[in-house]
């Protein structure tokens with residue numbers, strides 16, 4: 001989680017004002033068509049949306065909005081809970097919440113829940129102020145509420161609320177029953193009478209899959225894997241190692257977090273992480289390297305570098321699909337539990353779609369009805385839980401029973417309407433997974449095509465050009481479900 005300080009909370013909106021001035025000049029320029037030709041119509045459309053959602057008069061409110069979301073992230077990041085005499089933060093507690101021993105994970109959940117119950121009033125208050133603040137900003141610019149403004153800020157340049165609403169319906173109708181079946185298999189494997197909240201993200205009675213090697217061996221495994229996957233990935237990983245573009249080993253006083261970023265002056269990607277001996281270390285080698293690989297192969301021309309305008313619904317396809325392309329090499333990292341990893345990964349990604357869609361629907365309810373009380377918001381979440389995750393029994397968890405579980409999802413506070421991008425991207429990554437099962441090379445070729453297209457076009461057009469179906473188009477969800485079911489049975 002990235003924590004800003006007060007300086008950035010105040011300066012970012014002021015900086016946005018300068019960028020907005022630049023956009024205005026650009027749009028009045030007689031060379032606009034020429035620029036459009038070089039950077040693409042999607043980039044121009046995104047800029048137009050950004051202008052629609054900004055005005056200098058919003059700066060004080062935007063500063064307050066930033067301060068509120070910083071207050072939330074600080075509250076979560078500074079949490080200290082007592083775990084058997086040891087002081088832990090919430091992310092370290094997660095390991096125990098997924099422990100193979102059911103009693104231990106139930107207890108860890110009680111500790112986690114206890115923190116949120118204790119701070120519920122404060123978190124409710126922060127969120128209430130955020131919703132009111134964003135609604136006020138939207139109304140100042142003539143929007144009915146924050147939904148459309150949020151779409152503009154997320155650069156939704158090629159689909160609307162209606163298409164997302166249609167996607168949600170398909171998820172509820174076709175996808176949730178499928179996910180429920182997958183959970184039922186997991187229940188049997190775990191030997192539980194009923195899947196409870198503390199069985200979430202637990203896949204095996206013998207514990208989670210963890211990498212078998214040292215950090216150096218994981219990097220060496222990455223090198224071997226990418227050298228065999230394709231010529232392009234071989235060149236990419238070699239360059240990353242030669243230029244020392246990984247900073248992934250833990251050391252004292254190192255900042256937390258894990259991400260891919262860029263060193264623009266050199267036109268190279270850079271990966272930052274903290275290896276900690278969990279399967280998350282391998283996600284760095286697959287997911288973050290997926291982002292980095294795309295950056296590596298996309299154009300480096302400073303003007304037509306389409307990476308500048310890439311939207312998250314596309315960028316996350318690069319990374320989430322790489323997780324699947326890497327699967328045949330998982331024995332390098334997990335030894336004889338390679339197959340367990342693949343099974344966990346598929347079940348985990350399948351389970352994500354209902355959750356991600358629920359997070360998005362919740363935000364539509366909240367911003368569509370900005371006068372709901374905190375209690376009414378929690379009731380709305382509770383209803384969504386029943387629609388999207390009917391397999392889960394939440395009895396006994398104060399945090400979940402009161403409908404407050406969303407309070408742990410930082411995107412809801414910090415990046416409204418971001419979450420559906422992950423859903424849209426995961427649904428495309430599934431399509432690559434399905435394709436690679438019958439023709440790995442063809443799937444790889446289409447993936448390369450998508451990576452090269454970068455941010456040059458609109459989401460639906462670039463999917464079509466890469467042989468993918470558009471998730472909100474008719475029957476797409478049903479087809480994905482049918483094919484995934486077959487793949488799952490083969491595992």
Ligand SMILES: [Zn+2]
Nearest residue numbers: 287291316319
């Ligand atoms: Zn990512």
